[in-house]
Amino acid sequence: MSVASHPLVPSFERPASRVAIRRVQSYDADLADVLWQTLREFDLPVRGKTVLLKPNFVESDSLGAINTHPAVVAAARECFLRLGARSVVVGEGPGTERDTEAIVETIRLRDHIGKLSDVFVDLNLDDVSRVALRTRASSLKELYFPRTVLEADFIVSMPKMKTHHWAGATLSLKNMFGIVPGGCYGWPKNILHWAGIDKAILDINSTVRPDFAIVDGIVGMEGNGPIQGKPKKSQVLILGDDPVAVDATCARVMGLLPERISHLEKAGYLLGHIKAEQIHQIGESIASVETPFEVLDTFRRTRRKHEA
C-alpha cells in the first residue's frame, strides 16, 4: 500500500537513492523501450499489484508544455503491465478546469491509451475517504482522498518538468495536489493554498507518498509556470523510486538549487534525499543534460548561478 506505508525516516538514516536520467529527443522516440530499460534496473514490486499512474493534466495546451505528454503515460502503462502489474490505471484530478473530458480529449489521451472508461479515473469525482495526515506541517490535519488512490498498491507520480509561480518548481511532489478531490474542495483546491502550498505538499506526500516518479522533461515549461510560462526543451525523462531525490535531480537539471525550493528543502529532512552525495545517478550525468530554466524574479535566488 502506498498510503501511510512508507516510514517517515530522517534523511541521515536512509540509504542512498537512485535516480535515472534518460536523454530523449522527442515524443516520437520509442518511449516504452526507454522506460522499460530503465524500470528493469529498479526491480519494482508491482507483480500482481494495482498501479496508479498520476500524470499532470491541467488544461488544453496547444504548445504541449503544460500537461504530461500522453505518449509518456501510455509508455509507462505498457511497461508496468509488462512488469506484471494486475492493472494500471491513469488517474488525475485537474486543479482548475472542471471539464476533465475536454482536457483529456484535447490532448488525445484516448488515442494513446485506448478507451478511457476502461483506464482513466477522474480523481476529482471519485469516491472518497477521510484520512488523517501523517505530518502537521500545515493546519490541515486531515483530508479526503479518492478511493482509487487509497486502494492503489503502487503510485507513480508523472509530472511535467515546470517552474511554478508560487512553489518555485512543480515536479513529482507538487503533482500530488492532483489527488485532492475537487468534488470535496472545489476548483481550484484553494484550501491547499490557504494552508500554505509548501506545507500542504509535505503533508500530502507524507501521507500518500508516491512509490515512483517519472518526470516528463522532454518539453517542460520555464518562467511563469505552471500554465503561462514558455515551453522549454530539456529532452530528458527523469525517474526513480525516491520522489524527493527525483525532484532534486530535476531541479539541478533545470539549473535550480533544490535546497532553496522550500518544499523540497523540507522534504529532504523526512521524505527522501535532496543532497547530491546521497543520490546515485544512473544514465546521463546532470551536467550533460543541464538546461537552465528561466524563473520569475521571486525565485531568482533558487538559480544555481547564485550558489557561489
Added chain:
Amino acid sequence: MNGLSDAAPVLAARRAGLAYAFAEKVCLPFLLDSQNTDGGWGYGAGTQSRVEPTSWAVLALLKSSTSVATEGARRGLDWLRGAQLPDGSWPAHVGLREGSWATATACLALHREGSSSEAVTRGAARLCESWPQEGTLWWRLRHFLSTNSVVRQNPFLRGWGWVPGTCSWVEPTALALVLLRNLPDALHPAGANRRMRMAEAMLFDRICPGGGWNSGNPMVYGVAGVPQIGPTAWALLATQRHADRADIQRSLDWLESAYRECRGAASLALGHMCLCAYGRPARDLEPGLDRCWSANRFLQNVSVAALATLALLPGADFLSGRERPVRP
C-alpha cells in the same frame, strides 16, 4: 415566403426532435440507472451520493414528464433534504461538517420543485451569511500595504468561495447569484441585495482581458489568464441583466468561438445553454454530445448527463434570464 423560410420551422422541429430523442434515449436512462438506493447520485454512476450531482440530476428529471422520472426526482429531493446541515447549508460531501458551493445547487433543485421553501430559505440565509476569507481585516490590510501584487484583482469585492475559509471564485459566485436571482422576495434573506451587487462587481473584476472567465485569476504576474467555457458560461448566466455591457458581449464572442472547438460534453452543454439564453447562435448540441457519449460515455459523469438534459430539453427557465431586479 421563399423556400428557405418554409424549411426553417421544419428544420427547427427536426433539431428539437433529435435533441429530445437524445435526452430521452441516452441522458435520462443513464440518470435513472445511476441513482443510488438512498435516493441520491454520486458524481460517477454508482459512487457515493453527493449534493451537487443530486441537485443537477433532480433538475434534469423534473423536466421529464414520465412517472419514473418524477419518482426518481422525488427520491432525490428527499435525499437532498436529509443532507442539509443544521446551519442551513449543504456540504460537498456528506462527511464534511461545513457548507459548500453545493448549497446553491441544492436550493435551486428544491426551489424548482416548490415544496421546500423552509429548507431553501435557511439555505439562502446561510449562503448570505457566509463570507469568503479574503474579507478579513488582515487580508485587506496586507493587500493595501503590498506593492508587489501577484494577481490583478480587487480584494474588496467578494463573492463566494467553494468551501469556507477560502477566497471568492467565479463559479461558486455565479451559482449563488443564479440562485438568488431565482428566489422570490419572500425567500430572500436579509443582505441578499448587497451580496448580489458586490458579487456581480466581483465577477466583472475577474473577467479575463480578452473576455471570458477562468476559475478566477484573470491576470497573474502580468500575464493574461486564459478563459474556460464552464466558468464563462456560469458567469454569463449570472449576469444576464448586464447583457449590454461591452465586456459581456466580448465574453459571448469568446464563448461562441470556444464552443465551436469544444471537446467535452459538460462544456458543450453549458456553452449551449448560455449562448441560447443570450440569443446567440449555437450549433446543434446533439451531434457533439453524441460524439462524447460514443467515445467516453461522458466519463460516467452524472452531472454532465444532467446538464446535457437541461440543455437539450426546452424550458430551463431558471437559467434563461428570468430576472429578479437587484434593488439599488
